[in-house]
Amino acid sequence: MKIGFIKEGNDTRVSLTPEVAKKFKKSGHDLFLESGAGDLSNFNNSDYKEYVKVVSYSDLLKKSDLLISINPIELNKINSNFSKKIYLSNFNSVNKDNYLPVLEKNNIHSFDLGIIPRTTIAQSMDILSSQANLSGYKAVIKAAELLPRMFPMIITAAGSIKPAKVVVLGAGVAGLQAIATAKRLGAIVEASDPRSAAREEVLSLGARFIEVEGAVEDSSAGGYAVKQTKEYLERQKKEVSKKLELADVVISTAQVLGGKSPILIPKTVVDKMKPGSVIIDLASASGGNCEMTQDGKMIIYNDIKIVGNSYLSAELSQDSSNLFSNNVYNFLEYIINDNKIVDNYEDEIFSQCYITKKIKFS
Secondary structure (H helix, E strand, O other): OEEEEOOOOOOOOOOOOHHHHHHHHHOOOEEEEEOOOOHHHOOOHHHHOOOOEEEOHHHHHHHOOEEEOOOOOOHHHOOHHHOOOEEEEOHHHOOHHHHHHHHHHOOOEEEEHHHOOOOOOOHHHOHHHHHHHHHHHHHHHHHHHHOOOOOOOEEEOOEEEOOOEEEEEOOOHHHHHHHHHHHHOOOEEEEEOOOOHHHHHHHHOOOEEOOOOOOOOOHHHOOOEOOOOHHHHHHHHHHHHHHHHHOOEEEEOOOEOOOOOOOOEOHHHHOOOOOOOEEEEOOHHHOOOEOOOOOOOEEEEOOEEEEEOOOHHHHHHHHHHHHHHHHHHHHHHHHEEOOEEOOOOOOHHHHHHEOOOOOOOO
């Protein structure tokens, strides 16, 4: 197939890296990359020359049958130039209700990479998990930069330094990586998650699990939080609040698939936290777990730094680009057969990700 990779707008990542371009080329695809697409990830046009044709945006649209970007391009750029093409992006990051009518009007076959099911066979295609892994790591590094003290315990002739206390809310992919990273830096780590299966994973990483009984569980939620009863939320708030008040760093990752993130850190708790402590809210894009979070911003309240950022993986642009690019490659290898894509609504991965169902593949 003729595949084109679009330059991102306000994102340091790129949807195709030179390493993965080689794999695409071996699979027999013709690749086109918008000029400068890899610059912010330190991949120059010349790095791609062996496998990819670097072209302008207008030429990219003309030459490509299938187009890919990490973030959906602006609505006003989606027009008849996209007609009958296939477009892959993470529509989960925008208001899909605004995009679907425009995509369908212009007869664009579209796949949402942000809703790939979290099943065993789809693991290698899961962009949310691969990016969350990096976000969990970066959340701890950013917290360490902002915290006015060290993570590890150190004993010196001038006195002892106590280890920092870190609380992680949500033990999914991002949360587990945050736990592992904080432990490696020498912090005392505690974690909370309503899923009983998360307990063993938390303990295996050397952290303490904050027990709260009575959680609602749903294995089909794919690692996301699910809506809890009012009684459970009250118990959770009471138990977790005790830990938060003593914490130096709080990293929150709890998101509900397709809904607003639960408030786990109300203002009343922030009021009791120690001056100098840090909150990194990775759920900010869907409302945030902290009542005071502002998406895309760091605010300071009572000498407490609150960082709202769901896209910390973009700050590790080379690794995040490479993982995303590999996810896309694996997804396309799965849905392309004999150099084309056909409707396959009986397949769980296809049926869940193909969002313009009114448009049939010819």
